[in-house]
C-alpha cells in the first residue's frame with residue numbers, strides 16, 4: 001500500500017554529519033561499501049527488519065522500504081564539518097575502527113569528503129585543539145555561516161533534501177534555562193547577543209538545519225534541540241527533530257534487560273555500570289564537565305522502566321535519594337582499548353522474601369560499529385518523517401536513543417523500555433505506510 005500523503009523519496013539525499021570522527025567515518029564507509037556490494041549493513045533496522053502489516057489472513061511481514069518510500073543508499077551524498085581538517089579517508093584511518101583493507105576499498109569516495117570549518121567554541125570541548133574553525137564573532141554569525149554551508153552543499157551536489165546529523169563530540173553540560181531556552185524569540189536574542197554560556201555551538205547547527213528545511217538529529221547527549229525554543233522552531237519550519245544520544249551498547253542492554261526485572265516483578269537494590277574506552281570520544285568524556293552531560297543521559301534510562309513510586313516494595317530500596325535503588329554510571333578513559341569499549345554492569349536484584357541475587361553483564365563491544373547503523377536509520381527515518389509531514393519531536397525514534405526527547409514542560413515522560421519503543425517505531429511506520437497502528441502479538 002502506498003500512502004498518497006507521503007511524498008516520494010526521489011532525488012539525492014544529502015547527509016551532513018557534524019563531526020568527521022570515528023562514528024561518522026564508520027557510518028560513511030559502511031554505506032559506501034554496501035553500495036558496492038562489499039559489505040552488509042548489519043544492525044540496520046531500515047535495511048533488515050520486517051514489520052507485520054495487516055491482521056489475520058491479510059497479514060504480511062514487509063521490509064520498511066516496502067511499506068513506506070525510503071531513500072535508497074545509492075542516493076545518499078555525504079558532507080561533514082569538523083574542527084580537524086583531515087578528509088574522511090584520513091579520519092577513518094586515524095580512528096582505527098575499521099581494517100585498512102575496508103577503508104581502502106572506498107578510498108576515493110572518502111577522500112572527496114573534506115570537512116567544512118566547524119562552528120566551534122573550545123570552552124565546550126577543552127580537549128580538542130583543531131584549527132579548522134569558522135572565524136565567527138558571535139553565535140548568530142555561526143548560524144548564518146552554517147546556513148550558507150548547507151545551501152552551498154545542497155546546490156553543488158544537486159540534493160533534493162538534506163538531513164543534518166550530530167555525530168560530533170559531547171559538549172559540556174548546558175542546563176535548561178527558562179529565560180533563554182523556552183521561547184524561540186529569547187533564543188534568537190541570546191544568539192544575537194552572543195550569549196556563549198547558554199548557546200552551545202550545537203544549537204547553531206540545529207538552528208541552521210531547521211531554518212534551511214532540514215531535519216536535525218542529535219546523536220550525543222547535548223541539550224541542543226531538547227529545549228522548547230527549538231521545538232517552536234521545528235514547528236515553525238515544519239521539520240522533524242530527534243535526540244538525544246545514540247543508544248548503542250550499555251544502555252541498549254540496560255533498556256532491554258531492565259524490562260526482564262520489571263516484568264517478572266523482581267526487586268532492584270542497585271545497578272552499577274562502568275566502561276573503559278580509549279578513543280577521542282573517551283578523551284573528551286574524561287573531562288568532568290563533558291562527562292556530566294553523558295552521565296545525565298545514561299542515568300535517565302532506568303527511571304521510567306523501574307519506578308519506585310509505582311512499586312515501592314521492589315524499587316524503593318537502596319540509598320539513592322533520587323532513584324531509590326542505587327544507580328551509578330562511570331566512563332573511564334583507557335587508551336589501549338581505543339574504540340573497543342568494554343562495559344561492565346553489576347546488577348543487585350532480590351527475589352522471593354527479599355533474598356539477594358546478582359547479575360553480571362560484560363559487554364565487549366565496538367562503539368562505532370554499533371552506532372553506524374543507528375546513524376543510517378535515524379537519517380533515513382527523519383527524512384521519511386519530513387516527507388510524511390511530521391514535524392517537531394519524533395518520539396517514534398526513541399528506540400534508537402538513550403535519552404529520548406519528550407515534552408517535559410507538560411509532564412510527558414520519556415519511553416525507555418526497549419520493547420515499548422519498538423512498538424512505537426513499528427506503529428509509526430505502519431501509519432506512514434497507510435496501515436492501521438496496532439499492538440497485536442507478532
Ligand SMILES: NC(=O)c1ccc[n+]([C@@H]2O[C@H](COP(=O)([O-])OP(=O)(O)OC[C@H]3O[C@@H](n4cnc5c(N)ncnc54)[C@H](O)[C@@H]3O)[C@@H](O)[C@H]2O)c1
Pocket residue numbers: 018019020021022023024081082083084095118119120121125128130166167168169170201202219220221245246247248249279280281366367368370371
Ligand atoms: N559510538 C557510540 O557508541 C556512541 C553512542 C552514543 C553517543 N555517541 C556520541 O557520538 C559522538 C561521536 O563519537 P565518536 O566516537 O565519533 O567521537 P570522535 O571524537 O571520534 O568524533 C567526534 C568529532 O567531532 C568533532 N567536533 C567536536 N566539536 C565539533 C563541532 N562543534 N563542530 C564540528 N565538529 C566537531 C571532533 O573534532 C571529532 O573529530 C560523541 O558525542 C559520542 O559521545 C557515540
